[in-house]
Amino acid sequence: MRININNQNFVLHQSGAAFWEEKKILFISDLHLGKIAHFRKHGMAIPEKALFENFTRLNEVLDLFDSETIIFLGDLFHSKINNEWEFFSDWTKTVSQQIILIEGNHDIIAKKYYADLNVEIYEELIIDDFLLTHHPTTRENFFNFCGHIHPGIKLKGLGRQFLSLSCFFRKPHQMIFPSFGEFTGNFYLIPEENDQVYAITKEEVMEIKR
Template sequence: MNITINNQNFILHPCGAAFWEEKKILLISDLHLGKIAHFRKHGMAIPEKAVHENFNRLNAILQLFDVETIIFLGDLFHSKINNEWDFFEDWTKTVTQQLILVEGNHDIISKKYYTDLNIEIYSEITIHDFLLTHHPSTRENFFNLCGHIHPGIKLKGLGRQFLSLSCFFRKPDQMIFPAFGEFTGNFYLVPEENDKVYVLAKDEVIEIKR
């Protein structure tokens, strides 16, 4: 789905990432690498191949757009170092794009791990009238692009039918990104009058009217 914010064009992809056309920036939030390995370590029956799904999705979306910079809007790695870091390190060696991390609350490992991979780290980034953060924030004269919430929405149909979907949740001065990572869960929001909701369907992004 193509949307315009402050005269800038963004393409929302059903994987949960967004491509900022004018800046050639790919925006991704809440990848939570290492979470699957953490679950497996504690006995949860998650297939080992699920570890590689995040990287497969990253590679797939990079083939779609002319990306020069990838900005992770926080929670790139879930917790302490585990073997998924090795996969991430190998992945960084295959990409040519500049990599930037806006720190999230789960990004607790030493910054040296990131700097060793030439990944730049910031607490927040401002680009013209856009404020990029992990936690949803408000600042006068800025539109906030953020994550953290893992937004989702529940749709109710006839016959007590319910459908729960991840979404981009857009307020008048903010857009909260869905979690990109596998097994991250959702926090379900209820849109207000001026909010817009772009749900992630299997192969498309669909705006849900309030």
């Protein structure tokens, strides 16, 4: 799905990623690498193949778009280093794009480890009139791209049926990105009058009309 913000074109993908066409930037939020390994370490019955699903999805999205830069909008890694860090390290060696991380509350791994992988880290980043942060932020004269919330929407069907979907949640001066990672869950938001919701299904991203 293609949308326009401040006269710039963005493609919203059903993976939860978004591509800025003019700048050739791919945005991804809340990947939470390491979370699956953490769960497995503590006895949760998660198949080993799940460790690689995030990287498979990353590569699928990279193949779709002609990106020159990947910007992670925070919470790239869930907590401390575990064996998923080695997978991430190996993955960075397979991509040609510049990699940038906007620090999130879960990004506690020392910056030197990212520096060794040529990953640039910022608390926030401004590109033209777009403000890139992890936590939702309001700043005059800027449109904010952020994550952190893991936004979702509940759609009411017939009777008492509900359909729960991840979404891109757009406010007048902000867009909250969905979580890209597996096993991250959603926080369900209620749209206000001027909000727009772009719900994610397996096949597409679609705007929810109210």
